[in-house]
Amino acid sequence: MTALPIFCVEYFDFMDSHPRESCRYQWAERRKIEEAFACEDLTVRLDLYDKYIKLGGIIGFKRGYEWERYIIGLFFCVYKKDGLPRWDELFVEMGRGNGKDGLIEWIALIGVSPYNPAKRYDVDICAFNEEQALRPVQDLYQALMEDPVKNKKHFEIKKEKITGRVNGGYVKGHTNNAKGKDGLRSGIIIFNEIHTYENFDNINVFTTGLGKKDDPRTAYFTTNGDVVGGPLDVKLEEARRCLFEDEPDRGVLYMIYQLDDKEEVHDELLWRKANPSLRYKPALLNEIRKEYDIWNANHFALPAFMTKRMNIRQMKEERPVAKWEQIEATKKTFDYEKLKNWECTAGVDFARTTDWVAVNLHFKDGEKRYDINHAWICTQNDQIGRLKCPYRDWAKQGLVTLVDAPEIAPEIVADYLSEMNAKYDIVCVSMDSYRYALLKGALERVGFSAEDKNIYLYRPSDIMRIGPVIERYFVNELLYWGDQPVMRWATNNVKLVPAKRSKLVKDGEELDVGNWLYGKIEPQARKTDPFMAFAASVVVEEKITDYGDADFDFDVFSI
Numbered sequence: 395m396t397a398l399p400i401f402c403v404e405y406f407d408f409m410d411s412h413p414r415e416s417c418r419y420q421w422a423e424r425r426k427i428e429e430a431f432a433c434e435d436l437t438v439r440l441d442l443y444d445k446y447i448k449l450g451g452i453i454g455f456k457r458g459y460e461w462e463r464y465i466i467g468l469f470f471c472v473y474k475k476d477g478l479p480r481w482d483e484l485f486v487e488m489g490r491g492n493g494k495d496g497l498i499e500w501i502a503l504i505g506v507s508p509y510n511p512a513k514r515y516d517v518d519i520c521a522f523n524e525e526q527a528l529r530p531v532q533d534l535y536q537a538l539m540e541d542p543v544k545n546k547k548h549f550e551i552k553k554e555k556i557t558g559r560v561n562g563g564y565v566k567g568h569t570n571n572a573k574g575k576d577g578l579r580s581g582i583i584i585f586n587e588i589h590t591y592e593n594f595d596n597i598n599v600f601t602t603g604l605g606k607k608d609d610p611r612t613a614y615f616t617t618n619g620d621v622v623g624g625p626l627d628v629k630l631e632e633a634r635r636c637l638f639e640d641e642p643d644r645g646v647l648y649m650i651y652q653l654d655d656k657e658e659v660h661d662e663l664l665w666r667k668a669n670p671s672l673r674y675k676p677a678l679l680n681e682i683r684k685e686y687d688i689w690n691a692n693h694f695a696l697p698a699f700m701t702k703r704m705n706i707r708q709m710k711e712e713r714p715v716a717k718w719e720q721i722e723a724t725k726k727t728f729d730y731e732k733l734k735n736w737e738c739t740a741g742v743d744f745a746r747t748t749d750w751v752a753v754n755l756h757f758k759d760g761e762k763r764y765d766i767n768h769a770w771i772c773t774q775n776d777q778i779g780r781l782k783c784p785y786r787d788w789a790k791q792g793l794v795t796l797v798d799a800p801e802i803a804p805e806i807v808a809d810y811l812s813e814m815n816a817k818y819d820i821v822c823v824s825m826d827s828y829r830y831a832l833l834k835g836a837l838e839r840v841g842f843s844a845e846d847k848n849i850y851l852y853r854p855s856d857i858m859r860i861g862p863v864i865e866r867y868f869v870n871e872l873l874y875w876g877d878q879p880v881m882r883w884a885t886n887n888v889k890l891v892p893a894k895r896s897k898l899v900k901d902g903e904e905l906d907v908g909n910w911l912y913g914k915i916e917p918q919a920r921k922t923d924p925f926m927a928f929a930a931s932v933v934v935e936e937k938i939t940d941y942g943d944a945d946f947d948f949d950v951f952s953i
Contacts, residue, residue, distance in 0.1 A: 395431070395432055395433070395435075396431045396432075396434065396435065396436040396437075396438065397431070398428070398431050399431075399438045399440065399443070399467060399471070399472070400440070400443075400467075401443065401463050401464050401466070401467030401468070401471075402427060402428075402431070402464065402467070402468075404460055404463065404464070405460050405461065405463070405464035406424060406428075408460050409421070409424065412666075414663060414664065415663070415664075415666040415667060415670070415673075416667065417650070417651060417652055417653065417654050417667040417668070418654050419633065419637060419648065419650035419651070419652065420649075420650070420651070420667075422637035422638060423637060423647075423648050423649065423650075426636070426637065426643055427468070430480065430643075434474070434480070435474075435475050436472055436473065436474065436480055437472070437473045437474075437475075438467075438471060438472055438473075439471045439472075439473065440471070442470065442471050442509060442511075443466070443467050443470075443471040445507075445509040446466055446470055446471070446504050446507075446509065447463060447466065449500065449503050449504060449507055449509075450462075450500055452503065452537065452538065452541075452545065453496075453499055453500065453503060453533075453534065453537035453538070454537055454540075455496065455500060458500070459493075459670065459671055459674060461649075461670045461671075462493070462496075462497055462500070465484065465486070465497065465647070465649055466500065466501070466504070468480075468481050468647055469481055469484050469501070469611070469613075469647060470501075470504055478609065479609055479611060479645070480645065481643075481645055481646065481647040482609070482610065482611045482612070482645045483611065483612045483613070483614075483644075483645055483646040483647065484611070484612070484613040484614065484646075484647045484649065485613075485614045485629050485633065485646060485647070485648050485649065485650070486613070486614065486615045486616070486649045486650075487616050487617065487618065487626075487630070487649070487650045487651065487652065487705060488617070488649075488650075488651040488652075488668060488669065488670065488705065489617060489651065489652075489665075489668040489669040489702065489703045489704060489705055490617050490702040490703055491669070491675075491678045491681070491682075491703075492651070492668075492669045492670065492671045492672070492678075493671050494586070494615045494616075494617075495529055495530050495533065495586070496533075497615070498519065498530045498584055498586060498613075498615060499530045499533055499534045499537070501517075501582070501584065501613065502517045502519065502530060502531075502534060502556070502565040502584070503534065503556075503565075505517040505558075505561075505563060505565070505581055505582050506549070506556060506557065506558030506561050506563040506564060506565055507548070507558060507561060508548055508558065508559075508560035508561055510558075510561055510563075511608075511609070512581055512607060512608035512609040513561055513562055513563070513607075513608070514561065514562040514563050514579075514581070514607060515558075515561055515562075515563035515581030515582065515607055515608075515609075516563045516564050516566070516578070516579060516580050516581050516582075516607065517563060517564065517565040517566070517580070517581060517582050517584065518566055518568055518578055518580045518582070518583050518584070518600065519531065519565070519566065519567045519568065519584045519586060520567075520568045520569075520583060520584065520585050520586065520596075520600050521567070521568075521569065521585070521586040521587055521590075522569070522587060522590035522591065523569065523590075524567075524569050526586050526587050527567035527568055527569050527586065528554075528567040529567075530565075530567065530584075530586070531553075531554065531555070531556065531565055531566065531567045532553065534556055534565060535551060535552070535553050535556065538551045538556065539551060547559070548560065554566070554567075563581055568600075578600065578603035579603055579606040579607060580600070580603050580604055580606075580607065580610070581607040581608075581609065581610060581611070582610070582611040582612065582613065583600050583601055583603075583604065583611075583612050583613070584612075584613045584614075584615065585597065585600075585612075585613070585614045585615065585616075586615050586616075587615070587616050587617065587619075588614050588615075588616045588624075588625050588626050588629070589616045589617060589618060589619025589620075589621060589624070589626045590619060590621065591621070591624050591625045591626070592621055592624045593624065593625070594625055594628075597625060614629060617701070617702050617705060618652070618701045618702065618705040618706070618707050619701065619707075620701065620707070630650075632646070633646075633648040633650055636648065650705075651667060651668050651669065651670055651705065652667065652668045652704065652705030652706060653665075653667050653668055653704045653705065653706050654667065656700065656704075656706050656708075658704075659686070659700065659704055659706075660690075662683070665679075665682060665703075665704070668703065668704045668705045668706075669682070669703070682703055685699050685703060686699065693708070697892075713889060713890050714886070714888070714889055714890070714915070715864070715865075715868070715885060715888040715889065715890055715912065715925070716865070716868035716885065717868075718886065720868040720869065720871065721868070721882050721885050721886055722882070723868075723871040723873070724871075724873040724874065724875035724878075724881070724882065724885075725875070725876070725877075725882075726871075726873075726874045726875075726876070727874065727875075727876030727877060728764075728874065728876070730764075730766060730876070733757055733764065733766075733818060734817060734818065735817075735818065735819060736757055736818055736819065736939075737757075737818075737819045737820075737821050737937075737938045737939045738755045738756055738757045738818050738819065738820055738821070738931075738938060739755070739756045739820070739821060739822050739823070739824060739931045739932075739934045739935055739937060739938055740753055740754065740755055740756075740811055740814070740820045740822070740823045740824065740931060741753070741754040741756065741823075741824045741825065741926075741927040741928060741929065741930030741931030741932070741933070742807065742823060742824070742825040742829055742833070742927055742930060743825065743829065743923045743924075743926035743927040743929075743930055744802070744829060744923055745923065747772070747801040747802045747803075747804070747832065748772050748774075748775050748800065748801045748802075749771075749772055749775050749777070749921075750769055750770065750771055750772070750802075750921050750923040751769065751770045751802045751806075751807055751923065752767065752768070752769040752770075752884075752923040752924040752926070752927040753767070753768055753769075753807060753810060753811065753814075753927055754766070754767045754924065754927035754928040754930070754931045755767075755814060755818060755820070755931065756928065756931035756932060756935055756938070757818075757938065758935060758938045758939070758940045759940070760940065761870075761872050762872055762874055763867055763872055763873050763874065763932075763935075764874045764875075765873065765874070765875050765878075765881070765928055765931070766814075767875070767878055767880065767881045767924050767927065767928065768793070768794070768795070768810065769793075769794045769795075769880055769923060769924050770794065770795045770796075770797050770802045770806060770807075771785055771789075771794055771795070771796050771797065772797050772799065772800075772801060772802050773796050773797065773798050774798065774799060774800055777918065780918050780919045781919060781920075781921075782916075782919040782920060783880075783883055783920070788879065788880055793877075793878065793879065793880050794880055803836075804832060804833045804835065804836035804837075805836045805839075807833060807836065807837075808833065808836035808837050808839060808840045808842075809840070811823065811837070811840060811842065812840035812841070815840075815841075820842075820848075821848065821937045821938060822848055822849065822850050822934045822937045823837070823842050823848065823849045823850070824849075824850045824852055824930040824931055824933050824934045825849070825850075825851065825852070825930055826851060826852055826853070826930075827851045830844065830849065830851055837849065850933065850934045852930060852933045852934075854893070854911060856933045857911055857912065857929060857933070858893055858909040858910065858911060859933075860929065860932050860933050861890070861909070861910050861911075861912075863932060864929065864932060880924055881924050881925065881928070883920070884920070884921055884922050884923065884924040884925045885922075885924075885925045885928075886915075886920075887914055887915050887916055887920040887921065887922050887925075888912050888913070888914070888915070888922050888925050888926075889912070889913050889914070889915045890910040890911075890912065890913075891910065891911055891912070891913040892909070892910060892911075893909040893910060893911050912925070912926065912929065
């Protein structure tokens with residue numbers, strides 16, 4: 395039995411005094427720690443602890459927060475009978491802005507300090523991107539350069555590497571690239587933001603270098619994230635089994651800070667469960683308040699709030715492109731003959747020419763947008779029986795054209811565009827490169843080609859870019875589609891799905907910038923081609939002359 399050291403007593407007293415501020419993981423970890431000191435023969439190096447805490451003053455942390463002192467004490471100052479660290483692996487998950495990088499800097503400085511009994515203790519900081527890997531080293535450099543005369547006695551201070559003059563170890567950052575890392579002789583490996591890792595491949599390469607130095611350690615720091623089934627989920631599952639199913643900890647110190655339930659987000663005091671530094675950081679509190687207001691008003695507007703600030707994973711939810719009332723509001727119509735000779739763009743979309751092909755003509759009138767949409771349906775498609783729409787009635791009304799052939803020939807689309815170009819002025823045809831490859835020859839015959847720059851080959855990033863524009867058109871009821879039930883039927887099958895690559899790195903953090911692409915709600919029985927042709931035409935709408943002075947009389951009708 396070993397008496398609880400001061401850093402445990404201090405932290406546990408804080409928990410008892412503020413019981414609502416600690417999550418269930420913290421209470422469970424506390425029980426594990428208390429059990430270890432009660433049942434094991436442990437040595438606590440309080441002499442080292444005092445020196446390590448004083449090191450925090452060098453980098454501006456004074457004595458740090460109670461949770462930081464607790465982690466440093468357990469991770470660096472408690473040893474087993476065999477002389478090895480009792481907890482040689484650290485897993486820290488907490489909310490963004492709470493101070494992970496600061497603790498990484500502190501741990502790194504301890505590793506190369508003259509007080510560390512393990513000599514030549516290299517500290518290798520690894521992360522998925524360069525900024526996350528190098529930021530702690532750069533911040534440590536700047537902190538040490540606040541008093542270079544004093545600090546250079548103990549450390550060789552360079553921007554890319556900090557070296558302990560007595561210890562001989564270094565602090566260095568590495569990106570997520572396993573190449574050339576087999577030769578590392580690390581004392582401690584620190585992985586920053588492991589929520590970005592999809593597998594353990596590179597983690598394993600880095601950690602195989604451990605054991606060449608005394609007291610080897612590994613530390614993982616992260617917020618929650620969107621990668622499902624990766625190393626973060628594995629570590630969280632290990633923590634759950636250890637803390638709640640009484641599996642042995644195997645030397646891992648689990649410091650998990652998160653809400654216990656998503657409904658707790660509406661109680662500001664409970665935010666501290668995920669952000670234990672929040673009581674000391676008024677600026678952080680103010681920022682989280684702002685984000686909460688945005689998220690609470692519309693969860694889609696800030697999908698990363700729960701995941702990154704509260705460590706409750708909230709995957710970006712799929713949602714319809716517009717409410718049905720907004721889609722219905724497009725029934726506003728007018729005499730399309732009055733658009734004669736107006737400039738417009740044309741969007742083309744299809745999945746297969748053996749199924750549906752759609753073309754959309756898009757016009758501008760100040761804030762208003764008018765669209766003429768036409769679709770062709772291949773009746774020899776063996777899946778046509780699945781269609782849940784009155785497509786034969788639509789054909790009788792001239793809204794779609796049925797093509798009784800093996801495919802909708804490229805010449806059909808090209809001839810339609812040529813006919814429309816004689817009536818209106820198509821300044822640009824927009825489609826992706828796959829569709830252009832199939833239609834290229836037929837389009838060139840009627841005067842449209844990428845070489846002549848009256849064809850634009852859009853990319854997924856273009857669709858992400860115009861997504862908010864289209865959303866604004868629906869919200870403000872700026873779309874005039876008239877008697878086009880095909881368009882409304884297709885639009886009602888469109889959902890927004892999160893783009894796979896919509897990350898922005900800022901200050902070492904990967905921020906979700908909320909980009910979306912379009913997908914199908916019902917993939918077989920309903921189509922989206924008419925809407926996607928509309929989206930393609932919006933991509934290049936800046937090329938159209940704005941006929942905002944035109945005088946039309948609009949009315950609304952129902953179908």
